[in-house]
Amino acid sequence: MIRVERVSKTFKTGWLRQQTYEAVKHVSFSIGRGETLGLIGESGCGKSTLSRLMVKLLPVDEGHIFFESTDITHYTMRQMFSLRTRMQIIFQHPDSALHPRQTMLQSLVEPLLLHKIMDKEQAVERVKEVLEPVGLTHDILSRYPHQVSGGQIQRVVIARALTLNPRFIVLDEPTSMLDVSVQAQVIEVLKTIQQQFDLTYLFISHDLDLVAHVSDRIAVMHKGEIVELDQSEKVMSDPAHPYSQKLVHAFCGYQLNG
Numbered sequence: 001m002i003r004v005e006r007v008s009k010t011f012k013t014g015w016l017r018q019q020t021y022e023a024v025k026h027v028s029f030s031i032g033r034g035e036t037l038g039l040i041g042e043s044g045c046g047k048s049t050l051s052r053l054m055v056k057l058l059p060v061d062e063g064h065i066f067f068e069s070t071d072i073t074h075y076t077m078r079q080m081f082s083l084r085t086r087m088q089i090i091f092q093h094p095d096s097a098l099h100p101r102q103t104m105l106q107s108l109v110e111p112l113l114l115h116k117i118m119d120k121e122q123a124v125e126r127v128k129e130v131l132e133p134v135g136l137t138h139d140i141l142s143r144y145p146h147q148v149s150g151g152q153i154q155r156v157v158i159a160r161a162l163t164l165n166p167r168f169i170v171l172d173e174p175t176s177m178l179d180v181s182v183q184a185q186v187i188e189v190l191k192t193i194q195q196q197f198d199l200t201y202l203f204i205s206h207d208l209d210l211v212a213h214v215s216d217r218i219a220v221m222h223k224g225e226i227v228e229l230d231q232s233e234k235v236m237s238d239p240a241h242p243y244s245q246k247l248v249h250a251f252c253g254y255q256l257n258g
């Protein structure tokens with residue numbers, strides 16, 4: 001479904017942009033159709049940068065990105081416009097995900113109208129179709145963001161991505177701002193729609209337990225590199241790289257103490 005080959009990204013920072021910081025270094029892996037790849041690693045290791053490179057919100061410095069076997073590394077903005085609907089990102093902040101002065105319906109139809117995929121009437125019908133799979137009812141459509149809970153907003157954000165019929169979704173800490181019980185419900189929604197709509201996920205999180213629960217395989221990122229990538233059970237029970245061992249042992253210690 002999606003493959004990255006020796007992808008690198010260096011940021012120029014500081015006074016006159018003279019300093020450089022290698023955020024992603026020669027990363028290669030692929031995610032199969034319908035698969036969830038979990039991406040873990042400490043803050044600042046390059047997870048978000050890598051995900052943005054994959055969906056071309058950032059240009060790569062080196063390497064290649066293949067989407068459904070096509071090399072999209074050098075796609076122009078125009079070429080990416082139609083592909084944008086196929087690749088979506090869902091972020092962690094429910095509060096800033098939606099325009100505060102737009103109703104849920106306005107927020108939900110917006111991408112369909114922006115991409116000129118259908119007219120307003122058809123867009124409203126499409127929105128109604130995707131509410132049920134995410135566990136929402138029509139009465140939510142007339143409400144504003146301040147009138148709904150964080151969990152409901154995240155469901156609306158997921159529904160909005162679904163309206164565009166995506167194939168690949170980056171879930172960047174999608175539940176980290178939610179209460180634990182709401183978090184579990186949103187995870188269930190994500191799992192259900194993955195089956196129903198044949199979705200492929202890159203699931204980014206600090207929460208090792210959650211990543212192990214949702215992912216088929218886990219990639220461990222450290223200082224811009226993928227240091228280990230294996231089946232979730234393998235990484236959790238028998239991590240190979242010293243950094244993965246540190247992460248898993250810290251997590252197990254936390255579980256025993258907590």
Ligand SMILES: Nc1ncnc2c1ncn2[C@@H]1O[C@H](COP(=O)(O)OP(=O)(O)OP(=O)(O)O)[C@@H](O)[C@H]1O
Pocket residue numbers: 011012013021023041042043044045046047048049050
């Ligand atoms: N636009 C940018 N310009 C300069 N440096 C950047 C830019 N974006 C990210 N960085 C730096 O690249 C590194 C990787 O950042 P990134 O956000 O990818 O990490 P992360 O693993 O997603 O962290 P977190 O888990 O905290 O979100 C960090 O040191 C960050 O400061």
